[in-house]
Amino acid sequence: MRILLTGTNGQVGGALRPLLDKGGSVVAPLRAEFDLSKPETLAGALDSFKPDLIVNPAAYTAVDRAEDERELAFRVNAEAPGVIATWAARHRVPLVHFSTDYVFDGSGEGRWREDSHTGPLSVYGASKLAGDLAIRAAGGAHLIARTSWVYAAGGANFLRTIARLAGEREDLRIVADQVGAPTTASAIADAVAAIVLPNATNLEQWFARSSGILNLACAGETSWHGFASAIVAGLKSRGVKLAVKTITPIATADFPTKARRPGNSRLDLSRLKDRFGVTTPAWQDALSAELDHFVILQREQAGR
Ligand SMILES: NC(=O)c1ccc[n+]([C@@H]2O[C@H](COP(=O)([O-])OP(=O)(O)OC[C@H]3O[C@@H](n4cnc5c(N)ncnc54)[C@H](OP(=O)(O)O)[C@@H]3O)[C@@H](O)[C@H]2O)c1
Structure with a gap:
């Protein structure tokens, strides 16, 4: 099986690469060879890659910058996936x-299901929904x-930001009224591999039965403040020296950002378990x- 994997230098793409390697021959073009900001070039590139399966984690993910780069965000996150999907369907x-x-407006306190009403608050969310x-x-x-709330040891993400700030500052002020599930790229990759790879010999038929949206996040919930507190506690317990002494919970209104973010990002994971038999780890684990x-990565880098 020939698998086209995009975004291989990103968090999810990087975690998927070694797992997909076990399921087939992976072609992982870099941005220059498969540029989602040039949707008009993608069908020709797909003709030459001739994949049997396309896995597309590449995206425009700069949530705040997207407010100023609406056209680019929509090209990468909406138009390009549309072109890829049209080629794939054909x-x-x-x-x-x-x-x-x-893609959700963050209202209420319930868990969003795959068919819940959408209402993105940001250009990024709207562009992803359009995709x-x-x-x-x-x-x-x-x-x-x-x-939701994707991070990895090696990416540009909340974990790395908190680790850096906790090394520099005595007090961190972190938003406590946005709730969701921090999710590792590896938990996403493990679940995707567990769902797709066992069906590799019969992919087309399997997808015909199973197509659609699937919520896929770590289990449980917390706020960004809860996540930051767990990161700091985890780093301290691993012997990392930090400057931070207090982590103060603040409201979203006290931390203005260019893009609005949903207060409630809880995803209902029942379909993942009931239809696909997959459970994800608790976010703390x-x-x-x-x-x-x-x-380990930090110590390796410091030793260089
Ligand atoms: N990060 C989150 O918190 C989060 C939350 C929910 C959903 N998601 C979704 O999960 C998926 C994976 O996200 P992630 O966190 O792994 O993203 P990421 O770490 O930011 O990686 C994005 C990847 O997309 C590639 N890319 C960006 N623009 C491109 C373009 N024009 N052409 C080709 N490739 C391009 C990047 O390439 P370069 O290496 O060249 O920069 C990078 O490899 C995305 O669909 C994202 O929307 C993410």
């Missing part, structure tokens, strides 16, 4: 794509894994494993 090639909790809709409209076999990896 060639009967299944597509795995990734979506976000930012989901374009993929569905193309009519081919697809799985859209909708995830996933964080613990990622911190082990993070601390």
Whole structure:
């Protein structure tokens, strides 16, 4: 099986690469060879890659910058996935794509289901939602894994930001009224591999039965403040020296950002378990494993 994997230098793409390598021959073009900001070039590139499966974690993920780069965000997150999905439908090639909790308006305290009403608050969220809709409209076999609060030991993300700030400052002020599930890229990759790879010999038929959106995040919930507190406690317990003494909970209104973010990012994971038989780790367990990896990476980098 020939698998086209985009975004291989990103968090989710990087975690998927070694798992997909076990399931087939992976072609992982870099941005220069498969540039989602140039949707008009993608069908020709797909003709030459000739994949049997497309896995597309590449995306425009700069949430605040997207407010000023609306056109680019929509090209990468909506138009390009639409072109890929149209090519995939025409060639009967299944597509795995990734979506976000930012398609929701964050109201209430319930868990968002795959068919819950959407209402993005930001350009990024709107562009990702437009991508989901374009993929569905193309009519081919697809799985859209909708995830939240993604991080990895090696990416540009909340874990790395908190680790850096906690090393520099005595007090951190962190938003406590946005709730969701911090999710490791490796938990996402493990689940996608567990769902897709066992069906590799019969992918087209399997996707025909299983196409749609699938919520995919770590289990449990916390706020950014809770997540930051767990990161700091985990780093301290691993012997990392930090300057931070207090972590003060603040409201979203006290931390203005260019893009609005949903207050409620809880995703309902029942479909993942009931239809696909997959459970994800509790966010605390996933964080613990990622911190082990993070601390090793930091020590390696410091030793260089
Ligand atoms: N990060 C989150 O908190 C979060 C939350 C919910 C959902 N998601 C979704 O999950 C998926 C994976 O996110 P992630 O965190 O792994 O993202 P990431 O770490 O920011 O990586 C994004 C990848 O996309 C690539 N990319 C960006 N623009 C591109 C372009 N024009 N052409 C080709 N490639 C391009 C980047 O390439 P370069 O290496 O060249 O920069 C990078 O490899 C995305 O669909 C994202 O929307 C993310």
